[in-house]
Ligand SMILES: NC(=O)C1=CN([C@@H]2O[C@H](COP(=O)(O)OP(=O)(O)OC[C@H]3O[C@@H](n4cnc5c(N)ncnc54)[C@H](O)[C@@H]3O)[C@@H](O)[C@H]2O)C=CC1
């Protein structure tokens with residue numbers, strides 16, 4: 412069995428690549444980072460260090476690596492003969508990997524088993540987005556039908572904290588011990604790929620919303636409020652009482668929305684929240700608030716970790732999500748010169764009208780219940 416995985420970065424090597432390897436796949440990493448690809452190609456194996464209360468190591472071997480910027484023909488040939496394609500490149504990058512996946516699918520024999528395509532990104536419907544990018548790049552409906560007949564696209568939710576790595580550790584990667592990979596089973600119609608580390612479910616929506624609106628909402632709240640308090644790492648940030656309180660309050664709102672919308676059990680959600688806050692405190696992971704807060708414009712989007720649960724809270728709980736609005740206020744103050752979206756956010760806040768920021772950046776229209784409080788948050792961040 413063979414899997415082609417796009418994005419040999421933190422989650423690529425430390426989670427998706429590891430689970431595919433453990434499932435018995437020969438993993439072919441594809442990445443545009445020449446130095447990384449050369450290092451992987453020159454190595455026989457790399458080690459994943461799982462750190463926390465207990466420590467373990469796992470060795471990944473038998474992989475190959477292809478530079479997707481310079482060796483497209485080889486990549487197309489690999490996709491044409493693969494069983495699985497996964498990505499962990501970031502949602503904004505999916506459009507750039509779509510054309511080569513389309514070419515690999517086109518090169519597949521008509522009688523080959525359908526290729527399982529799963530985008531492993533922190534976003535709702537990331538695989539749908541990838542499928543749409545692939546379809547948009549094709550010349551006509553006939554080409555779209557031909558490609559659709561050769562692939563199964565399944566959405567996923569991936570959860571493991573993999574911080575930026577110490578350059579001295581080369582291609583080895585340090586991760587937390589916890590991990591969860593949930594995949595929508597329905598597109599496979601009974602023929603899902605054999606990946607023991609993945610959990611196939613009939614209804615992904617509650618899983619991905621529970622994950623994105625708890626792990627990622629909580630993480631981002633700790634990152635943005637911690638940044639304002641002068642913390643450098645997430646474990647430092649969450650040790651500050653005001654930061655922890657901000658995260659607990661935001662997650663109380665997301666849990667209430669999840670219960671009201673999906674019927675999730677409040678006690679189970681309370682235990683899930685406690686476990687997640689514990690994961691953020693992991694002293695063995697050096698995870699910077701600037702990494703977790705990266706790309707604030709994306710994170711302030713409509714279906715993302717703040718506005719998504721805030722609008723569900725209004726709709727399903729019927730109250731104003733004050734703690735989530737406060738977290739949005741902190742996100743609006745994220746000022747990191749190395750992060751191009753933070754720089755762009757600062758420019759937007761200087762130049763744009765608050766109404767425009769709420770409609771354009773957050774996707775909330777005038778007249779929606781969240782519009783006025785969000786405009787106030789933007790206005791306050793502009794002074
Ligand atoms: N790091 C983590 O703990 C987790 C990350 N994720 C998600 O996984 C995705 C990747 O995140 P990380 O691994 O942290 O980022 P990363 O920056 O470590 O890795 C991304 C990799 O994608 C590569 N890349 C960029 N453009 C590419 C292209 N056109 N073709 C092929 N490769 C390309 C980069 O060179 C880099 O090696 C994101 O969507 C993130 O939200 C999800 C769960 C956990």
Ligand SMILES: O=P(O)(O)OC[C@H]1O[C@](O)(CO)[C@@H](O)[C@@H]1O
Pocket residue numbers: 533569570571572573626627630631702703704705706
């Ligand atoms: O990867 P993103 O979407 O930029 O956000 C960072 C978040 O993703 C993770 O890397 C993994 O869930 C978390 O550490 C953090 O919540």
